[in-house]
Amino acid sequence: MTRPFRFGLGKLEIPDSDDWLKSSRQVEDEGYDILLVPDHLGKTAPFPPLVATAAVTGLRVGTGVLNSGFYHPPLLARDAATTDRLTGGRLELGLGTGYAHPEFHALGLDPGTPKDRVDRLEATVAQLISIFSAPESVPAPVQKPMPLLIAGNGNRVLRLAAEYADIVGFIGMRYDPTSPGGLRLISTEEFAERVAYFEEVVGARSAEVERNLLIQAVVVTDDRDAAIRHIQQTQLPIPLEELERSPLLLIGSVEQIIGQVQEIRDRYGISYLTVMDAHQEAFRPVVEVLAGK
Incomplete structure (x- = not known):
């Protein structure tokens, strides 16, 4: 089954009221389907801006x-259910393990090993599902079930998504404390293997689970080769061949990028793409052409 395209816009800005409402309306006017807020210290809190966005648009909203x-599951369930109610049942709850060690340390938390972080994610997912499905839970979300996105790269996270998620989030990155931001791009072959692994473990639930990808860069240019070389020299010092082939980097003319997005769906079954606000304007012409198709 080929799903229609769906496009998300992630916003990192710390809002004031008027600017946030104006930018939310712009996201909707440009054809995006969902506005998402990430979860990083030093940036905006995730839930309050989503309520504000839903009050002035028809967008779905999510945590991305x-x-x-960072969260005690019963308190997270309370906040998510309240947000779902205040947004009229438009929340999509995105969860991951976290990777930024300085943020854990700033909260007095031990990030532990990758296994420890996946253990916490697994326990959180189990508790949230239990709370949301209990008839006596108050507040109760409008949506039953609450749409759940689970994002990650490793086998255990992808198995967790295969069992419980409504949306699997492929990140195409791997934790690397030596890289700026703590993540590095994985190879195209490894990305394809990760998608294939998910297809193997999702089994009979395959048609139920939407596939999402967080795009790392959108560059509209008539000189694709020069743009890729610039990215290699200034941002990602990895072989040019990898940059040219990576599904995480959309580079070229608008027509070329439209073709790349269609190839991502054809090759990997990924129909839901998210870009961050730095790439909103560059990606807008692609959204205009492909939204809902």
Whole structure:
């Protein structure tokens, strides 16, 4: 089954009221389907801006994605259910393990090992599902079930998404404390293997789970080769061949990028793409052409 395209816009800005409402309306006017807020210290809190966006638009809203290690599951369930009610049942709850060690340390938390972080994510997902499905839970979300996005790269996270998620978030990145931001791009072959692994473990639930990808860069240019070389020299010092082939980097003319997005869906089954606000304007012509198709 080929799903129609769906496009998300992630916003990192710390809002004031008027600017946030104006920018939310712009996101909707440009054809995006969902506005998402990430979860990083030093940036905006995830839930309050989503309520404000839903009050002035018809957009769906989501967390993209919460660091499960920061939250006590019953309190997170309360906040998510309240947000779902205040947004009229438009919340999509995105969860991940978290990776930024300085943020854990700033909260007095031990990030632990990757296994520890996946353990926390797994426990959080189980508790949230239990709370949301209990008839006596108050507040109760409008949506039953609450749409859940689980994002990650490793086998255990992808198995968790295969069992419980409504949306699997492929990130195409791997934790690397030596890289700026703590993540590095994985190879195209490894990305394809990760998608294939998910297809293997999702089994009979395959048609139920939407596939999402967080795009790392959108560059509209008539000189694709020069743009890729510039990215290699200034941002990602990895072989040019990898940059040219990576599904995480959309580079070229608008027509070329439209073709790349269609190839992502054809090759990987990924129909839901998210870009961050730095790439909103560059990606807008692609959204105009492909939204809902």
